[in-house]
Amino acid sequence: MIRASVALLATLTALVLAIGISQEGPTTVAEEFEWVEAGADLYARTCAGCHGPNGGGVVGAFPPLAGNALELFERDGGRELLIATVLHGLRGPITVGDATYDGVMPAWQHLSDTDLAAILNHVVWTLGDAQPPADQVVTPSEVSSHREDDLDPSGVWALRNAVLGLEVDAPAPAGATVVYNDDTGYYTLVQAERGEALYHQHCADCHGPTLRGGLHAPGITNLAFFRKWGGQSFDALFSFIATRMPLGVEGGLNPTAYVDIAAFWLSQHNYPAGEQPLVGDLSQLAQIIIERR
Ligand code: HEC
Numbered sequence: 001m002i003r004a005s006v007a008l009l010a011t012l013t014a015l016v017l018a019i020g021i022s023q024e025g026p027t028t029v030a031e032e033f034e035w036v037e038a039g040a041d042l043y044a045r046t047c048a049g050c051h052g053p054n055g056g057g058v059v060g061a062f063p064p065l066a067g068n069a070l071e072l073f074e075r076d077g078g079r080e081l082l083i084a085t086v087l088h089g090l091r092g093p094i095t096v097g098d099a100t101y102d103g104v105m106p107a108w109q110h111l112s113d114t115d116l117a118a119i120l121n122h123v124v125w126t127l128g129d130a131q132p133p134a135d136q137v138v139t140p141s142e143v144s145s146h147r148e149d150d151l152d153p154s155g156v157w158a159l160r161n162a163v164l165g166l167e168v169d170a171p172a173p174a175g176a177t178v179v180y181n182d183d184t185g186y187y188t189l190v191q192a193e194r195g196e197a198l199y200h201q202h203c204a205d206c207h208g209p210t211l212r213g214g215l216h217a218p219g220i221t222n223l224a225f226f227r228k229w230g231g232q233s234f235d236a237l238f239s240f241i242a243t244r245m246p247l248g249v250e251g252g253l254n255p256t257a258y259v260d261i262a263a264f265w266l267s268q269h270n271y272p273a274g275e276q277p278l279v280g281d282l283s284q285l286a287q288i289i290i291e292r293r
């Protein structure tokens with residue numbers, strides 16, 4: 001029996017070497033997909049640097065995978081979403097637990113179907129502390145079937161929102177006029193809420209939790225601020241923020257994050273919310289006048 005497995009292993013190894021598929025490990029597809037060890041090993045080498053050795057993540061920087069991935073997996077379309085996430089990357093503001101993340105996850109296209117399937121099983125099942133029912137194991141051919149999907153990291157983000165049933169502000173169709181005034185409103189509450197979290201994450205250290213400024217930065221709500229910006233149109237303030245802030249990582253946030261933060265600023269200055277989202281289009285933002293209300 002042992003001799004038989006050794007013989008089999010030798011044959012497989014020879015096969016792998018002959019075709020040269022994988023230089024690094026026993027991630028060959030057997031009839032039953034053996035992912036446990038390969039998945040742990042590949043995860044440690046490829047993903048743990050950001051998501052942590054046990055998938056705990058880093059609050060505000062890298063989302064946790066332990067438990068989170070299993071939860072996503074179990075939703076309708078969640079399985080395809082996770083496959084898409086590793087194949088095509090992810091970009092866009094997301095919330096996991098109480099924390100928000102707005103980073104970019106690179107695509108892992110260069111890893112083989114077998115390696116990606118092993119990693120995904122590790123992330124979902126081992127890190128999720130669960131045993132997969134046999135028919136739930138992600139297989140290499142399944143990964144392969146999604147390789148050519150026409151998705152970029154932002155597309156995966158939209159898919160994630162759809163799977164979670166999150167309300168996403170559809171971008172205004174090009175050329176469409178959005179009318180911003182006190183009756184129609186200026187932004188949606190969802191935007192302002194996301195913006196609040198993003199403000200606390202990226203701006204509050206300098207400008208203070210109540211926008212009144214601090215040792216290292218001026219207030220963005222006080223009289224001095226309005227003396228400078230009052231009467232100007234909002235596109236000027238928006239482009240200042242989107243290109244010059246946060247100081248040190250100027251322009252480093254996702255475009256939607258800047259719009260959300262702008263919505264939060266408006267919400268803090270008595271501009272009412274409405275049905276239509278604030279958009280990042282400067283010509284539309286020019287309708288809004290900065291004033292102390
Ligand atoms: C360079 C850092 C980095 C590495 C390495 C990395 N990730 Fe990520 N990952 C991220 C970031 C940042 C996000 C969140 C992106 C966002 O905010 O839109 C993310 C998101 C994810 C998500 C989505 C979580 C959710 O709630 O939707 C999954 C799944 C994931 N990563 C799996 C992996 C796997 C598997 C690997 C290894 C193959 C890996 N990541 C390697 C940075 C990384």
Ligand code: HEC
Nearest residue numbers: 202203206207216217218220225228241245246247248261
């Ligand atoms: C590391 C500290 C720091 C961070 C983080 C930071 N800022 Fe600033 N911000 C400054 C400083 C310093 C100034 C004044 C210098 C200047 O105008 O360039 C400033 C100026 C501003 C102004 C113009 C104020 C005025 O009086 O003209 C606005 C608006 C602003 N920041 C918004 C933001 C927003 C929104 C964020 C988060 C996305 C942010 N800042 C993050 C330090 C910071």
